[in-house]
Amino acid sequence: MPAMLAGSDVASNVLGWISIACWVIVYSPQIIENYQLQSGEGLSLLFVYIWLLGDLCNLVGALMAHLLPTMIILGVYYTLCDSTLLFQVYYYRWKARAGRVQLPQDVAEASTEQSCLLGDNALVHGSEIRQPSVMRVFLQYSAAVAFVMATGVAAYFISERLKHEDITPNDERDMPLEWRIQVIGWTSALAYLGARLPQIFKNFKTRCEGLAPGLFLFAILGNTTYSLSIIVVSTERGYLIRNASWLAGSALTILFDLVVRLMRRYDSHLITSRSHLPQVLGQFFYYGFVSRQRGWLDGTGA
Template sequence: MMAFIAPPPQSEELSSVMGYMSIACWIVVYSPQIYENYVLKSGEGLSVPFIILWLLGDMTNLVGAIYAGLLPTMIILAVYYNLCDVVLIYQVYYYRWLRRKRREADGERQPLVELDEPKVVKPILPAYLLWPLLVGFVLAVGWIAHILHENDDVKIPDGTTGGGVELEWKSQVLGYTSCVLYMLSRVPQVFHNFRTRCEGLSLAMFFFSISGNVTYIASILMKSTDYKYLVTNASWIAGSAFTIFLDLFIIGQFAYYTWQDSQKAPVFANDEDDE
C-alpha cells in the first residue's frame, strides 16, 4: 500500500528508510508463493477471491499512483504488484486445467490417489540461508536508503510531486477503496485455509506482507503525528493495520496446523511399532 498524499517534511530520513524497506518487502512477498505453486504444479493453496480482491486493491493503488503523479519508479512498482497478482491467478487456473487434462488422459489407468499425491516443496536454498538472505535484502535496502538520504545530491522523493497535506476527496476515495479491498481479500483466504490446512500456501508471503505493512505504517508515523496528516492518511493506516491482524491470524493457522501434524506423527509411529 502507498499513500497518495505527501505529508510535511518531519523525520524525513527515518520515514524514507522505512518506506524503502516496505517497498523491498513487497518486492519479495510474491516470489515464495509463485515458486511454491510452480514446484507443486498447483495453486490450490490460494483462495481465488483472495487474489482477485488483492488485484483490485493493487489496481486501485496503481490508478492512485498515476493520478497523484508519483515518480516513474513508484508507478513501475505498482505495475509490478499487478503483474504478480495476474501471475498467481494464471497459475491457479493453468494448473487446474493441467490437472483436469491429466485425469482425462489417464482415465481409469491410474488411481486418483496417485494423481493427488502431495509433493514436497524443495527450497532453492536451505531455510537457514534463505530467510537471512531475504531479511538481509530488506535491511540492505533500508541501509542504502539511509546512505542516499545523507547524500545532498540525491533526494529521496516524498512520494508525490505536491507539497503540503491536503484532504483531497479523489485521493481519499481511492485510499478507502484500496483499504476495503485489501482488508476483504484476507477473509476468503482465512476460510480457505480451514479446508486446505494451509497446504500449498507460502508462509513467507504473509511474513513479508506483515513486514511490508509494519514498515509502511512506520514510514507514515515517522513523517508526522499531526492530526490533519493522520486523518489524511487514515485509510492507508487502517488498511495496513487490519491487514496485519488478518495476516497474523493466517500465520496462527500455519502454526496450529503444523502443531496438529506434529501431534499425529508420534501416534502413527506407535501404530507401526505395534505391527
C-alpha cells in the same frame, strides 16, 4: 545540485525501499510453487480477481496523488504479480487440457480452487520432514532479513543518484483532503479485505496452514517499515487523516498477524467448531490486511 531532502523524507524513502524489498520476497514463493507444480489450482480465482481490483485501485490512486516513485513502483509490482498468478492458473490449465502436463494423481486431487493459498499438496505431515535446528532457522532468517534491508537501503541510494537534478521533492504534508483519492483508497482496502473471505472460511473448515514462516516474517517487516515510512514524515492531524486507510490497515495487520500466529500454534488443542470462532475472526482481519492492505498514501511517498 538536486534539492536536499529533510531527514524525515530520507528516512521515509529508505523505509519505503526496504518495504518494497520485503514484498518482493513475499510474492515469490507462490509464483515459484505454481511453477514447480505446473499448476495454479491452489489459488482461488475469485480471490485473485478481487485482489487485483484492490491493487488497481491502489495504483490509480497513487498516480492521481502524484506520489513518490516507491509507492507507484509498489502498485505496479502488485498488479504484475496478480496478473502473473492469473496467467499461471489459465496457462497451466491450458497445458493440462492439451495433454502436455500430466499431474500426479495426488497433486490433481489436492490442487483445487478450494486449496489453501500455497496449495494443500504443498503440505507434508510434520513427521515426514526433518526439522532444522532452532539456531539454524534463526540464522537463516536473520541473514535473509539483513539482506533484504541492505537491498532496500542500496536501492534508495541508487534511486537518489539516478534522480534528475531539476526535480524538487514536493512537501505534501499540507495537501488538502482529496475525496476521490480517499474513495479509491478505501475501495482498495475493502477489496483486500473481501478477497480473502472464501480463503478464510476454507481454512476454518480444513484447518490448513497456508502461510510459510518466511511469508509471515517478511509481511510483518514489510508492513512495519511501510507504516513507519508514513509516520516519520509527519504526525500532524490532517496528514494522518489523509493516510488513515493505510495506517488503520497496517496497525491491524501487525496486530492480527501476531494473534493469528499464536492461535495457529494452539490450533491442535481446539476441539469444537465453536472454539474456532476467535481464530476465524483473527484470520478475517489477518488475511484482509496482511496480504496486501497497503492502504492509501494521499499526500506522501514511501
